[in-house]
Amino acid sequence: MAASKRTPVTPVKRTTTRTVKTATQAKRRPAKNKKKVLTPVSILKYSVYMLLLCFAVTGLYRFRHGFMAYLGFNKINNKPVTVFTKEERKIADLRIYEIVSRHKDRIFGFDVSHYQGEINWDSIERSKGDFPLDFVFIRATAGNNGADSQFKRNWKNAKRTGFIRGAYHYYRPDENSVKQADNFITHVALRKGDLPPVLDIEKIPNGQSMDSLKSGLKRWLDKVEEHYGVKPIIYSGESFYTDFLKTEFKGYKLWIANYSFFNDDIRKEWDFWQFTDKAAILGIEGKVDANIYNGSKKDLKGCCIQ
Template identity: 55%
Template sequence: MAKTTTRKPPVRRKPIKKKKSFFSPKFVVIAVLVLGLFFGLYHYRNAILYYFSFKTDKVLKDDKVAQARIYQVLQAHKQMTFGFDVSQFQGEINWKEVYSIENKFPLRFVLIRATAGNDKQDSQYNNNWEGAKEQHFIRGAYHYYRPNENSLEQALNFIKTVKLRKGDLPPVLDIEKLPKNQSIDSLKVGLKRWLKKVDEHYKVKPIIYTGEKYYEDFLKEEFKGYTFWVANYNFFVENIKDDWLFWQFTEKGRIKGINERVDINIYNGTPKMLEYLTITN
């Protein structure tokens, strides 16, 4: 009879546990976020201290983040020249109180809306124009261009309203909107007609105001002979670009003497250089 043998059950080995890596994807993400927060706080340390500690006795009711950015940008450009722009939307301004931002950054120029379209005069233009003169600001006047109205009629509206003198800035054409019933090429023809008419009248080349995207997409290449005042409110844009004559970097400024929020601007040069930009005769 054959001998039967019993097999021993196989030895079960405990599965080897893989050691968890200290640098897991979750850890890396958290570390990046913490580092980003740290460097962000360090980068904006002066602005944060200024608006969130004891550097000001002003009770801020508006967006503190926006105010911190304003401080940061002005501080980074303190070798340049600061100004603002106004229209009827700022209401009646107490010009005798207007001279600086937070008693720290002196204001030297103001751009004032004079007209819009082919028939509108800004309701506060005359008051603002005279008030700015009394405060010895370098002042400029701008026209808000309506793409769907006749360009030459708009130019005549501006010329009829604005009397520029020695020491004033060149006239400004404000173009922000795209046309509804004409092509971009037709719009550009209209803009050139306005610029040419105004240039012939004042004997000085106008400045063009627009947003950065509008500037890059439609105006930069075809209007190379002109200087530009560019609006960009992006929180992460901190420096004026070389091809911007003026930079409107916020619409949330607070200035003593003005009850409403106001646009703050930087001129890409020193106060003396700004004087050279003004009309000389």
Template identity: 50%
Template sequence: MAKKRIAAKRSKKNKETSLTKLVVFSVLALVFVLLSVVAYQYRDGVLYYLGYKSKHSNALSPKERELHDIRIYEVLTTYKEKTIGIDVSQYQGEIDWSEVKKIDGSFVVDFVIVRSTAGKDKVDEQFTSNWKNSKGKYIRGAYHYYRPNENSLLQAENFIKTVQLSKGDLPPILDIEKLPKTQSIDSLKVGLRRWLKKVEKHYKVKPIIYSGESYYNDFLKDEFSEYTFWIANYNFWRKEMDSDWLLWQFTEKAQVTGIKGMVDVNVFDGIKLELMDECVK
């Protein structure tokens, strides 16, 4: 009898252990699925936090295209009385600027920001054309894509020798997205400040800094508070920009007549005249 009781207890304990393992496994599986769904939904934000920007792609399913179109319409409707713009680079190819007038056929393009340079020696393949053809039609601006592992002063010189700003243009823009591989964050900040100071000295106007929201919050917000910021956040849950942002890039997947592929869209929480007040005098 004693052996039977012991065997029964062991059997019961084994069943309880198996049940516990099954419950734990089920919970972990559910958590994994939920995290996967969240990660997919906010993948753009996750990429930005890690220092990466997703490449423009036309490979959107009809459902994805519909979701992005709805988001773009919602945000632009919220800012329809404000100022709306796009930013472009060589990735959009040759642009038919005579056709670039409205987003979604309803929202007027008021400003255009074009990539001019990257690193110490790269000039955007379409900069000359984009810079020339956007003059007089929109408030225009030029940005430099900063490479963290290259000399900051050489990068500043690359921008200066490439970009001639005129009255009414936006201030120079420094685009920082990547984390350094060969230096510390503190060294990166020293380099950024050297670029900003050299460029400000040349153009006699304080530059704007572009970055993703998480990068901005983690590395830039406190130590570069004297600068204005152009912030990227593509997450669907965000409906409005923060009050301390100058510009908000809320999507990279808009479609604009005259431009092949997809385009970044930005908003300024003010009227066009107020954005002009930020420009080179």
């Protein structure tokens, strides 16, 4: 009997399924996280970000009252706060609100010259604005023979509308000090209830030394004090006063200009603080200098000519 032919059987590879399964698992397995290496550049970048964040947080906290008042969530002197101007909101406005909020127990005022043009004194809201206004300094003269074109009008109307008023002289360093004093005396007649005369000195001389300037300032102060019987007030920028006047002119009341974003409190040694040149007052066109007196209204009246 002949033997039958058998079909050869191909052996099955059992590793196929395991191989596929292993490959699928390999696809699903998350790749290992690579460790980030901090480079000097990345460290500097993160440091800058953190510094900016600190500045932002510090600024928000420092001017928190200003932000709240500006957004209408706060009141100053029990009155709703209004926007000073119709322009876009500016950081300068926030600083003004912040300073006003911090000095509710102080007295506010402003100062003007011919640069403000004709002021509508009857429109100035002394007690209905963003802060009450009780005093005003008015420029009277400048140099040897300069006279402010609006002084007489402003001087008269300030008194009529109930402001405590004061007159100041803009000192020109390279002009004769005695003639400058005579110029002020000729144009300004101070009365009982007026603030003492003010010497405004802001610039260094071009044609003389600083010692010569100081001697001239002393001559002006002495002559004016002798005439009015009251010690004048010195006005200057903080840096100018600190660098050139502080040592030689002790004993005078100070009116200091400082608009620094980082300065929001009146200092103990300042009698008056001109804290901004960007205030807006109804009745006055354009920006106005705003000031704080470092005391009560009773103190301010006590400072006046008796």
